[in-house]
Amino acid sequence: xSTKEHFKLLKTDSGARAGELTTAHGKVATPxxxxxGSQATVKTLTPTEIRDTGFDMVLANTYHLYLRPGxxxxxxxxxxxxxxxxxxxxxxxxxxxxxxSLAPLCKIDDAGVTFRSHIxxxxxxxxxxxxxxxxxxxxxxxxxxxxxxxxxxxxxxxxRRAMHRTHQWAARCLNARKRDDLALYAxxxxxxxPEMRRESADYLTGLDxxxxxxxxxxxxxxxxxxxxxxxxxxAGLPEGKPRYLMGxxxxxxxxxxxxxxxxxxxxxxxxxxxxxGALYTRRGRVNIxxxxxxxxxxxxxxxxxxxxxxxxSAAYLSHLFRSDELLALRLATLHxxxxxxxxxxxxxxxxxxxxxxxxxxxxxxxxxxTDEVTRVAQKGKWLKGREG
Amino acid sequence: xSTKEHFKLLKTDSGARAGELTTAHGKVATPxxxxxGSQATVKTLTPTEIRDTGFDMVLANTYHLYLRPGxxxxxxxxxxxxxxxxxxxxxxxxxxxxxxSLAPLCKIDDAGVTFRSHIxxxxxxxxxxxxxxxxxxxxxxxxxxxxxxxxxxxxxxxxRRAMHRTHQWAARCLNARKRDDLALYAxxxxxxxPEMRRESADYLTGLDxxxxxxxxxxxxxxxxxxxxxxxxxxAGLPEGKPRYLMGxxxxxxxxxxxxxxxxxxxxxxxxxxxxxGALYTRRGRVNIxxxxxxxxxxxxxxxxxxxxxxxxSAAYLSHLFRSDELLALRLATLHxxxxxxxxxxxxxxxxxxxxxxxxxxxxxxxxxxTDEVTRVAQKGKWLKGREG
Numbered sequence: 140x141s142t143k144e145h146f147k148l149l150k151t152d153s154g155a156r157a158g159e160l161t162t163a164h165g166k167v168a169t170p171x172x173x174x175x176g177s178q179a180t181v182k183t184l185t186p187t188e189i190r191d192t193g194f195d196m197v198l199a200n201t202y203h204l205y206l207r208p209g210x211x212x213x214x215x216x217x218x219x220x221x222x223x224x225x226x227x228x229x230x231x232x233x234x235x236x237x238x239x240s241l242a243p244l245c246k247i248d249d250a251g252v253t254f255r256s257h258i259x260x261x262x263x264x265x266x267x268x269x270x271x272x273x274x275x276x277x278x279x280x281x282x283x284x285x286x287x288x289x290x291x292x293x294x295x296x297x298x299r300r301a302m303h304r305t306h307q308w309a310a311r312c313l314n315a316r317k318r319d320d321l322a323l324y325a326x327x328x329x330x331x332x333p334e335m336r337r338e339s340a341d342y343l344t345g346l347d348x349x350x351x352x353x354x355x356x357x358x359x360x361x362x363x364x365x366x367x368x369x370x371x372x373x374a375g376l377p378e379g380k381p382r383y384l385m386g387x388x389x390x391x392x393x394x395x396x397x398x399x400x401x402x403x404x405x406x407x408x409x410x411x412x413x414x415x416g417a418l419y420t421r422r423g424r425v426n427i428x429x430x431x432x433x434x435x436x437x438x439x440x441x442x443x444x445x446x447x448x449x450x451x452s453a454a455y456l457s458h459l460f461r462s463d464e465l466l467a468l469r470l471a472t473l474h475x476x477x478x479x480x481x482x483x484x485x486x487x488x489x490x491x492x493x494x495x496x497x498x499x500x501x502x503x504x505x506x507x508x509t510d511e512v513t514r515v516a517q518k519g520k521w522l523k524g525r526e527g
Numbered sequence: 528x529s530t531k532e533h534f535k536l537l538k539t540d541s542g543a544r545a546g547e548l549t550t551a552h553g554k555v556a557t558p559x560x561x562x563x564g565s566q567a568t569v570k571t572l573t574p575t576e577i578r579d580t581g582f583d584m585v586l587a588n589t590y591h592l593y594l595r596p597g598x599x600x601x602x603x604x605x606x607x608x609x610x611x612x613x614x615x616x617x618x619x620x621x622x623x624x625x626x627x628s629l630a631p632l633c634k635i636d637d638a639g640v641t642f643r644s645h646i647x648x649x650x651x652x653x654x655x656x657x658x659x660x661x662x663x664x665x666x667x668x669x670x671x672x673x674x675x676x677x678x679x680x681x682x683x684x685x686x687r688r689a690m691h692r693t694h695q696w697a698a699r700c701l702n703a704r705k706r707d708d709l710a711l712y713a714x715x716x717x718x719x720x721p722e723m724r725r726e727s728a729d730y731l732t733g734l735d736x737x738x739x740x741x742x743x744x745x746x747x748x749x750x751x752x753x754x755x756x757x758x759x760x761x762a763g764l765p766e767g768k769p770r771y772l773m774g775x776x777x778x779x780x781x782x783x784x785x786x787x788x789x790x791x792x793x794x795x796x797x798x799x800x801x802x803x804g805a806l807y808t809r810r811g812r813v814n815i816x817x818x819x820x821x822x823x824x825x826x827x828x829x830x831x832x833x834x835x836x837x838x839x840s841a842a843y844l845s846h847l848f849r850s851d852e853l854l855a856l857r858l859a860t861l862h863x864x865x866x867x868x869x870x871x872x873x874x875x876x877x878x879x880x881x882x883x884x885x886x887x888x889x890x891x892x893x894x895x896x897t898d899e900v901t902r903v904a905q906k907g908k909w910l911k912g913r914e915g
Contacts, residue, residue, distance in 0.1 A: 179846065183853045185834070208821065208846045216824050216842055224838050433596065436604050446573070450612050454604055458567065458596045465571045468853060 142322040142349040146381045146402075150491050154373075154400045157490040160381060162228040162280035163320055164220065165195055169381065170397050170486055172479050173198040173230055173405040177237075178207070179223040182410055183469045184476075186225045192445070192473060193480030195227045196280075198405045201273050202234030202241070205263075206256050210273045218278035230405070231279035233270040235286045235326075236354070236385070247287060249304060267311040275318050283352060284312040286326040291360040298330035305354075306342050313346055324350035324383060331364055333371045340375030351376050352383040353401075357392075366395055373400035390419060390482055391508045394499050397486055409479050413471035416460045419478040423507030427471070432457040445477035446470075530710040530737040534769045534790075538879050542761075543785045545878040548769060550616040550668035551708055552608060553583055557769065558785045558874055560867050561586040561618055561793040565625075566595070567611040570798055571857045572864075574613045580833070580861060581868030583615045584668075586793045589661050590622030590629070593651075594644050598661045606666035618793070619667035621658040623674045623714075624742070624773070635675060637692060655696040656703040663706050671740060672700040674714040679748040686718035693742075694730050701734055712738035712771060719752055721759045728763030738791075739764050740771040745780075745794075754783055761788035778807060778870055779896045782887050785874055797867050801859035804848045807866040811895030815859070820845040833865035834858075 146169075150157045160167040174181045174189060177200040181189050189197060199219060204210065213222045219229055235252075238245055242254035251266035267285045274282035285308050287301040305328045316323060325343040329335030343351060353372050356365050373382055383403035384396045393404050409419070416427045420440045427439065438448035439456055447456065447470040459467035482502075489498035534557075538545045548555040562569045562577060565588040569577050577585060587607060592598065601610045607617055623640075626633055630642035639654035655673045662670035673696050675689040693716045704711060713731040717723030731739060741760050744753050761770055771791035772784045781792050797807070804815040808828045815827065826836035827844055835844065835858040847855035870890075877886035 178850045178852055179843075180850075180852050180854045183857070185838075185854065185857075203850075207850055208842070212822055212842065212846075215822065216840060222840070222843055222846075224843070434600055434603065450573075452604060452610070454596070454600065455567075455610055455612070458600075458610075462566045462568075462591075462595055464566055464568050465853065465856060466568045466573065469571070469573075469857070 141319050145322045145349045146379065148379060150493075152490045152493050152495040153398070155397045155486075155490045155495045156400055156402055157487050158381065158402055160196075160228070160281075160403075162196075162322070164226060164228040164280055167196045167228050168487055169402040170393070170483055170490075171196060171403055172393065172483050173403065174476055175405055175407040175410060176223070177203045177407075179204060179213075179219060181472075181476075182414070183472045186223065186227075188473065189225070189476075190227060192476045193484065194476070196230060197225060197227065198230050198232065199223075199277070199279070200232050200234060200237060201270060201277070202232070202237035204231075204277065205234065205273055206258055210276050214276045218276075220278060228280040229278075230281035230383075230403075231274050231277055231283065232385070233274065233283040233285045234265060235270070235283075236288050238265060239288045247304075249307065251285075252287075267308040268315040271312050271315040271323065272317070275316070275321060279321060281350065282321055282323045284309045284323065284325050284348075286328060286354055288355055288358075289328065289330050291331070291358050291364075293330060295330075295332065295335075298328075298332065299335060302328045302330075302335055302339050306339070309343055309348075310346060313348070322349040324348055324352050324381075326352045326354040326385070327372050327376075328355050330355060331360065331368060333367070336368055336371045337375050340372050344375065344377055348380070350381040350383060350403075352385050352403075354385050356384065357386040357388065357406075362392070365392075366399065369396060369399045369401065376400075389508070390479070391503060391506060393479075393482065394486070394502055397490075397495070398499055409475040410472050413475040414468045416467075416471065418471055419475050421502075421505055424509060427453065427457050427460050433461075439474065440478075443474065443477065444481075445474045447474045530707060533710045533737045534767065536767060538881075540878045540881050540883040541786070542788045543874070543878045543883045544788055544790055545875050546769065546790055548584075548616070548669075548791075550584075550710070552614060552616040552668055555584045555616050556875055557790040558781075558871055558878075559584060559791055560781065560871050561791065562864055563793055563795040563798060564611070565591045565795075567592060567601075567607060569860075569864075570802070571860045574611065574615075576861065577613070577864075578615060580864045581872065582864070584618060585613060585615065586618050586620065587611075587665070587667070588620050588622060588625060589658060589665070590620075590625035592619075592665065593622065593661055594646055598664050602664045606664075608666060616668040617666075618669035618771075618791075619662050619665055619671065620773070621662065621671040621673045622653060623658070623671075624676050626653060627676045635692075637695065639673075640675075655699040659700050659703040659711065660705070663704070663709060667709060669738065670709055670711045672697045672711065672713055674716060674742055676743055676746075677716065677718050679719070679746050679752075681718060683718075683720065683723075686716075686720065687723060690716045690718075690723055690727050694727065697731055697736075698734060701736070710737040712736055712740050712769075714740045714742040714773070715760050715764075716743050718743060719748065719756060721755070724756055724759045725763050728760050732763065732765055736768070738769040738771060740773050740791075741789075742773050744772065745774040745776065750780070753780075754787065757784060757787045757789065764788075777896070778867070779891060779894060781867075781870065782874070782890055785878075785883070786887055797863040798860050801863040802856045804855070804859065806859055807863050809890075809893055812897060815841065815845050815848050821849075827862065828866075831862065831865065832869075833862045835862045 158169040245254040270285035286305040325348040329339040435453040439453040489495040546557040633642040658673035674693040713736040717727040823841040877883040
């Protein structure tokens with residue numbers, strides 16, 4: 140299978156798009172959210188549960204898998220799908236973002252990036268060519284180019300240098316490909332400057348990748364800054380290729396991303412906050428540890444059809460969290476992922492029906508978002524000690 | 528349903544017995560092993576998984592549930608079965624053992640036991656009557672009397688005093704019962720003295736309980752000391768009542784207990800060691816963290832039919848443990864419990880076929896047990912900081 144037919148755009152509704160990805164591991168309806176399984180496991184869940192919860196594609200991470208168990212180990216065991224017993228599609232991040240955010244002593248030049256392992260301090264070297272060869276060895280259905288990430292607040296000169304390097308590396312990744320059954324996506328950089336974002340989208344569109352990602356967002360900046368960048372980039376990308384907003388997001392951010400033409404999302408947020416007892420409902424995120432749930436003889440969310448809400452009372456879930464029981468983490472993860480899966484399904488139906496505008500308005504009117512101060516503080520805390 | 532028909536002895540084979548418990552929550556084939564769910568959850572697993580792994584009965588703990596979430600909370604939520612969504616049978620320990628081993632500042636007199644919570648230091652008072660009323664409120668299919676436990680090495684005088692108090696408390700528990708649909712088991716004490724064990728079995732048999740447990744074993748003593756005590760006690764108990772060996776065990780201990788007439792076992796060991804990466808095979812316990820499993824492209828145990836072994840390679844399981852992934856704990860727990868479930872099924876078939884002697888010999892010949900020094904050291908370590 141070549142990646143020529145990788146994406147089909149089925150319907151647009153204002154800026155929102157409904158489409159379909161075709162991979163060697165099945166078709167994936169878009170807009171889609173990818174649960175994060177950096178270390179070849181979506182934390183706490185089996186592959187059967189991930190599929191039953193409503194997902195056909197997950198994300199794994201080249202940086203993590205390269206360090207442990209090793210790309211060679213997974214290759215010898217028949218590739219990543221077989222290793223983690225996941226028959227659906229897999230997108231792997233190249234590891235660029237993780238090298239910059241997790242690895243101590245990261246040094247970059249035009250050749251590539253030298254870094255130390257966050258696990259044992261050993262030294263390693265990634266190049267664009269190696270990033271592609273690792274992802275081909277893993278057998279990822281969608282691979283990402285190696286890029287250079289910048290942070291919120293970096294100087295224009297630094298952002299520009301990183302963008303140019305990202306462009307050179309994208310071209311090198313394209314040249315390094317050996318398998319045309321796996322799709323390689325480019326990553327648009329350019330920080331928070333509309334001019335640079337337009338330049339980056341233009342340049343990469345010229346290289347004709349089967350898909351385009353937006354990198355360097357959701358890195359601690361206020362939301363008011365994020366959304367215009369997304370608009371700028373999607374306006375500069377070809378209609379017929381999928382757009383992937385990396386590291387986003389929260390339910391309200393997914394809705395706003397879809398409204399601006401995004402097709403693919405991934406984020407550790409729904410699973411990470413689940414393990415802290417923060418659970419999604421249509422009215423917003425609630426904390427199961429609050430006293431009000433201690434004796435509540437009803438599901439956490441009576442509108443939810445997940446295993447947790449079908450089987451247990453909020454009181455039982457509250458008990459598991461208060462007792463530091465491991466089952467709590469599973470049940471909360473199942474709930475939050477099911478919430479996101481239903482959200483994506485509803486978004487897609489609304490787009491196909493031409494009612495996405497109404498759906499978006501109704502959802503956002505009912506959903507109380509985490510306030511900006513809390514959100515930025517949480518993100519900052521997370522960037523310091525996160526799961527990757 | 529009255530408890531008159533609580534147990535049916537179907538077949539004996541040398542000392543081993545095959546039988547059946549009847550409860551309001553289904554029949555339970557014996558010999559049976561009860562997975563431990565002290566806090567109303569068998570760590571990491573859903574009720575569906577527990578049942579699918581081959582278990583019809585689990586153990587929960589009155590001490591833990593009394594402290595958190597509170598007996599009243601569970602009662603208001605419709606009892607323990609509904610609270611934890613477990614439709615099978617439940618045996619609750621009275622909390623006697625946990626008060627003595629977990630609670631700081633435990634003070635005992637003939638009236639009952641005063642203790643502080645290991646969670647928040649608050650002071651509490653248990654009596655035999657309260658222990659029964661709590662277990663009736665939980666709705667346990669099998670309840671245990673409140674007993675006084677002694678340790679390995681306690682003086683004869685102390686053991687005798689505790690035994691006599693256990694006998695008085697057993698009679699008080701029997702009088703305190705309000706529900707005759709729930710079976711109340713007595714607990715034989717008497718330390719490591721054959722005379723006292725015989726006296727205790729005699730006295731309690733005279734009170735005519737629907738079942739009898741052996742307490743005060745597996746508390747750090749060498750195995751050579753344990754087995755004769757079991758023989759002494761079962762010889763003194765009525766044939767037509769079930770015998771429950773509390774806190775045992777390891778596969779080899781279950782086999783030896785069955786050979787001495789035990790019908791019911793419970794132990795946190797299979798689930799606890801699973802979470803440390805120690806997994807059962809027919810050749811003995813193996814540690815999945817060992818280097819030999821890192822690249823093994825085969826199930827951990829190719830003879831095993833558990834979800835873990837049917838789905839994943841030993842290499843993947845090894846990766847999850849090395850990466851501190853939560854899924855590791857689930858997969859290992861499923862494996863060890865499935866191993867025990869199959870062991871119990873095979874033991875019962877062998878008894879019904881009259882071939883238990885051969886089965887026992889073959890199993891023990893193939894199964895390398897953890898050496899005594901390691902075992903006693905592990906137990907000591909565990910007694911200091913355990914799950915209950």
